[in-house]
Amino acid sequence: MRIGVLTAGGDCPGLNAVIRSVVHRAVAGHGDEVIGFEDGFKGLLDGRHRKLDLDAVAGILSRGGTILGSSRLERARLREACETSKDHARDYGIDVLIPIGGEGTLTAARMLSDAGLPIVGVPKTIDNDISSTDRTFGFDTAVGVATEAMDRLKTTAESHQRVMVVEVMGRHAGWIALESGMAGGAHGICLPERPFEIDALVKMVEERFSRGKKFAVICVAEGAHPAEGTMEYKKGEIDQYGHERFTGIGNRLAAELERRLGKEARPVILGHVQRGGTPTAYDRVLATRFGWHAVEAAHRGDFGMMTALRGTDITMVPLAEAVTELKTVPVDRMDEAESVF
Amino acid sequence: MRIGVLTAGGDCPGLNAVIRSVVHRAVAGHGDEVIGFEDGFKGLLDGRHRKLDLDAVAGILSRGGTILGSSRLERARLREACETSKDHARDYGIDVLIPIGGEGTLTAARMLSDAGLPIVGVPKTIDNDISSTDRTFGFDTAVGVATEAMDRLKTTAESHQRVMVVEVMGRHAGWIALESGMAGGAHGICLPERPFEIDALVKMVEERFSRGKKFAVICVAEGAHPAEGTMEYKKGEIDQYGHERFTGIGNRLAAELERRLGKEARPVILGHVQRGGTPTAYDRVLATRFGWHAVEAAHRGDFGMMTALRGTDITMVPLAEAVTELKTVPVDRMDEAESVF
Amino acid sequence: MRIGVLTAGGDCPGLNAVIRSVVHRAVAGHGDEVIGFEDGFKGLLDGRHRKLDLDAVAGILSRGGTILGSSRLERARLREACETSKDHARDYGIDVLIPIGGEGTLTAARMLSDAGLPIVGVPKTIDNDISSTDRTFGFDTAVGVATEAMDRLKTTAESHQRVMVVEVMGRHAGWIALESGMAGGAHGICLPERPFEIDALVKMVEERFSRGKKFAVICVAEGAHPAEGTMEYKKGEIDQYGHERFTGIGNRLAAELERRLGKEARPVILGHVQRGGTPTAYDRVLATRFGWHAVEAAHRGDFGMMTALRGTDITMVPLAEAVTELKTVPVDRMDEAESVF
């Protein structure tokens, strides 16, 4: 069997672990041939590809990024790109294509699949917002980086009697904010799923200080926004990929808190640090299992599907089902955290 | 409501996170009172306890160990201890007892529950071998520590053309070896669940060297043992708690490999480093959720149960069900790892 | 002997290690009494202090922040504060005061010393810019945090063909940028000591991309600024403590690079994460040695001095000498880095 593999969309720790696992299982396990396309669908469109054998993936398990490179596909060019991709995949003799990517990539994958190309998808998002899978790799690493930052900030906040506002990733789903906020012991968590009440946040911080506590840490998702009419705020622009640009809720919230509290409030914007570097053990295992099962699915002819974690099992779910709706944080998870405003 | 809490058995990162979460939910959420017993059931038997308010649990989320101390209960004294515990719990006006512990503790908890004491258990084991829950806290931290050690050992093994044998925890279940072996890219994994074939291990290493690879890493669970008749080996003694002492499979395997391969093979025994220190974000979140749900179960009168992770949900399962059998590594998980011998 | 200790100025990993070491050496070694003043000189002025015995410092060696709290002293109130401090120190029967702090604190310390109060200073700055000492504690931790961030950013930059601009601390001295830039393999380093040439930076990045490299990382100190006339730039305001506010060189440099290169350039502002959390082993050892030698100096009557690292030795240098000039990055250190623009 000749397997094509590509990585597309934003960076995500664990991509290399999937690539390595696909190659190990396919080449060593089944005697397949694996072709890697460079820079996502662009490489498939342009014909930039290389053979991936065992040596090509040696030592990459613990490396962040993707040895294949990545790119985003503009939404407008999606349909055209699908046609070309399909033709090229056939030109290169690809029996099955394993695209590893997020919502956009899986949508493209579904279109390719509908157009007749054998596809087995592997979901990827550090935001953990793909439905049909309990978790996605990269998320655990991002949560770990954000938690470590909050651990560090707490001691400095405590010594200097100050409020820290930590902005973490999460445009439409607040999973990183929720879990790193819980793990980092944030006193307030603001999620895209629930417009936050600035008055309640201010009151919580004031109560902490009145109880003799000397600091507070607020964890805010980049996509969080205040309840209407409670704080000056304007929506972000829409970028060329159809994403709303959310810039600066961390900065704005810190400024607003400082103004209302009369205490120092400092923003820390974690940004791309959350996306890069060595994946956690959890993410390496999940990514490795996804890769292994993607190859098995390909050999079973289980096309138009993607790998998914359900409980402790890896199962296959239809691509169609996977991309219909975003998995957002449900209310009962907010209740557990006890600090979602 | 008056809630008693205690931690028993071996150390496990996340214990403090459970204690903190129980106190937060009970005291701040429900206006309960929380009493902590010191050194596990011993403190309950001896009447050593202290009140746990919000200040008592400040800053402990990220700390390893347990602020309450722990101890193991000798199996022989279990029944007697249960009777006394029950009486004492009533003397202290405990409406519900939340014991946080492993198999032994949960067995004791079940006996206490059968004897009429309201109990909500929280499972704890770094070995991840309690059935009825997808995962237990502490496991992710242990896997992380073992993976980081393998990351470090790989570079030194590679530079010096040597075989490294890393012994990790896991007496009866090989979850730590399986997942850290996968995450650390171990070339061989030996689990308690499957007697390993020393010949096959030797052959794998020889093939690696013949392909120009300069090193190999073997990850072995402390409870792993060779297939009968393949290597000199004797079973460990039974200690006073009913556990078999497994000492030294790492050392013995390294010696055997060195003898057969004619190459340097060095053992590294990770030991207690896996059990201590700051829990990972994953373990802090899981432990916090367990604590929260234990208090909710207590308020619902959901006694004789323990918290469990199923998929992404925390559910309650009967203690009776939880301790009947050990959750060991199934064959399909070994297949995925591709390097279990 | 009755020793007063206080921590002042910005946060710095290792402060607790100094406090612990002072207490250990003084109490256990000499049978002294140690009094800790809260929130820096403020506590000395307000009479807020507490006894520090061995139990009070148990477990703090690895903790960031300062158990005594800190504050900054406004420059305008310095002389007045010194008078009051001197009187209070006598009121509390302090035989020697050990202030742990940066340039401002050591200047105050020198004034107090000149006014007749027995003082042994301990220098503290994550910026490493105090002359007379080879290194200060906290610096190694800050460099470590910044280096780890660059390690993470490199993989994501590489996969997405992007320029990353990492802003690190350093208002007047670029030591953190220099050493984290070298350790993180930054392709460009911008220091306060040398106005950077934006044209040369742009050219370097273009040459990298033309050689097939897919990314570049620029490490910029918060106090760096462009060579005159080369890029739009205005100086920051002076804050109430006499410090120039440098905000945003990272953001501005990223925007300028993106405009000139026609490639994505993303800023990452590390901020307070560099100041907090567990100190590295290096910083713990240096802080511990400083504390030990401060107590020894106090017992020798070596007043008006501060501890300093010279080579591998801890020596005492006059406070007068210590605060006369800032230790900036010399040209030969820039040459070694090979990437200072």
Add this chain to the structure above:
Amino acid sequence: MRIGVLTAGGDCPGLNAVIRSVVHRAVAGHGDEVIGFEDGFKGLLDGRHRKLDLDAVAGILSRGGTILGSSRLERARLREACETSKDHARDYGIDVLIPIGGEGTLTAARMLSDAGLPIVGVPKTIDNDISSTDRTFGFDTAVGVATEAMDRLKTTAESHQRVMVVEVMGRHAGWIALESGMAGGAHGICLPERPFEIDALVKMVEERFSRGKKFAVICVAEGAHPAEGTMEYKKGEIDQYGHERFTGIGNRLAAELERRLGKEARPVILGHVQRGGTPTAYDRVLATRFGWHAVEAAHRGDFGMMTALRGTDITMVPLAEAVTELKTVPVDRMDEAESVF
């Protein structure tokens, strides 16, 4: 100029950083050619070498191990090897050889230099025991790994009322034990430089427990040994490289403490984990500076010398001076630590 480079002896984080720095400075800075010999002097003897250009060293700064491989030279073959090496170096047109290694390597380097080969050495030892340099790279990483292990062990020791004995590297010099013991807050430190008093250790632990402390951590160098007649002990064998094999002081000390104290005492042998993996920022900077200055020395014709750190400067010292005596821990450093037995 044509520069040969090789790495020899035990593994040490930072070796790749030196290689990279030599190549960067030589190739990009001076237009030189760099040849790397594989597996230390063996590669020079066997003629196994490869060209090292900028691409060959891309991405290795943060990687442990050595891309060139390493080997130990048997002491008996030293003189013969030198002759052959000298001839081969001339055959390959090497203008200067930069060997990176420890005491054995530098001794060989000195012999080669005396025999007329232009040599610039770079000292390497995680043990930090080479005189003439304040520090060597790799040491900081080893201390960091050992300190992190002690941080982890402390929480588990505290919760379970147990003594932990941590054996760290250091055959003849106790620097790693001293500094990680200080940084990890060990209550007892045993060094090769001072035979330890088991009675005093036992007394210290008993006093701790009598003061209500629930644990103790002892940090012991692998080369430490008890004062004569105080504890059963036999010296190790001499291996083929002339090193005494010290195996098991950690295990033996734990057993002895358990016997005398009647409390659980557990050994943890850190072993090779200390030698591998990502170097700390400190070690990367020091290694990078050594590489840079080695090339500069080569261009100045400063042969028969090695790089050394003196205070904050890199200087050149004669190889002859460097290897005459081992740098051991002096008494005043033991006094500072306050817990050396």
